[in-house]
Amino acid sequence: MSVRGQIEAALALIAERAKDSGVAWIVGGSAGLMLRGLPLASEPRDLDLYIDDAEFDRLHLLLRPYAVAEPVLSETSMYRSQLCQYEIEGIEVELVGGFVVKAQESVYVTEVAELLLPLSLPVATRHGHIAHVAPLAHELWFNVLRERSDRCELIIEAFAREAAEHLGALEQLEARNALSPALKRQLHDRLAVKAGKAEVSR
Template identity: 40%
Template sequence: MNGNRSYAFPGLTAAIGQMAGLCAGAEAKWLLGGSCGLWLQGVRLDTRPRDIDVYADEGDARLVHERMSEYATDIPRQDRTGSYASLLSHYRFDGVTVELVGGFEVKTDSAFYRTEIAGILDENAPLVRLGGAELRLMPLAHEFVFNVLRARPDRYLAIAEVIRGEADRHLPLLRELLRRNQWTAGIVGKMAEVLDRPLLSGPWGEYGGGQA
């Protein structure tokens, strides 16, 4: 997967390629997510991607930071902002900001969701070639869940459109994320409705918590 997408945003493409080159060979699993990951998977976006979002498990995020430390604008630190918790750090590549998110968790009134890159998301991540480098993208199942939890219909409706077009590819991972995390019946029902998949609603980890 790549097509001619790299020609759309040459500055982003160069920054992603440079970052991927620095991390090549590192004993770490990381995925390109956010608007750049959606763009590269053909999801319709209302605005152009501006920044680069990179996700890793917490230990791997520290390894990725070592590879990119020359371009760091801060050091990795534990961050808790609203519903989100992660090990967070930032970098600049030719004017493009990269945000590295380690051990990302979301806790809301309706769910507790924890990203698991190694062995789960990485195993289902599309491989792309961009700017002369190979890298893997955050699966759309995660992007759908995350954007539902943060109430971004502009994103989750566009993602759902792509998922419905290739349901056999995306739904098995989505069901696995439901099983491995905790949700209220209401939020699972909402996902099922958006995807037009009534049988999505079970089984899943039941959630009885509250806002972090």
């Protein structure tokens, strides 16, 4: 089975176990970008699920039979989150709760139920299940803050092709987080330049 097939199978199983729970969770990271059809340089190595702190334990209990470790609270100078790893359909799955990034004079907080889920992209997996993929605006700021220039360029390209579709999410995300004004200006300038090039190339 291909990596994409394994990820879709894992998502179908997760969606089945969580379907009646009311828990809000989204797919992020390279797996989310793959599900959006972005041309990644290499296949995803794992599947990242984001969830609010308040609902972390509920989803963990549903996935506990697949856990390979106990949940931990991870705090560094840059990141804060609850974490737990699982193995599902041959794929390493990481549940990330209450994720916060502090970098470049900015603080970014993932708010899944209130912000990211309503802005997410529904993607069909298997057996009629739907997985919700994090908005590109989330992936863009996450990678800007951790200075992943290669990933940023890939996301900016995709963002610029359908800027009208993504700008609303970007505005909401920026309004809810303490992001460096200088960093925002730099990012907006890059998006404007890329959007102009995309318009010319059509």
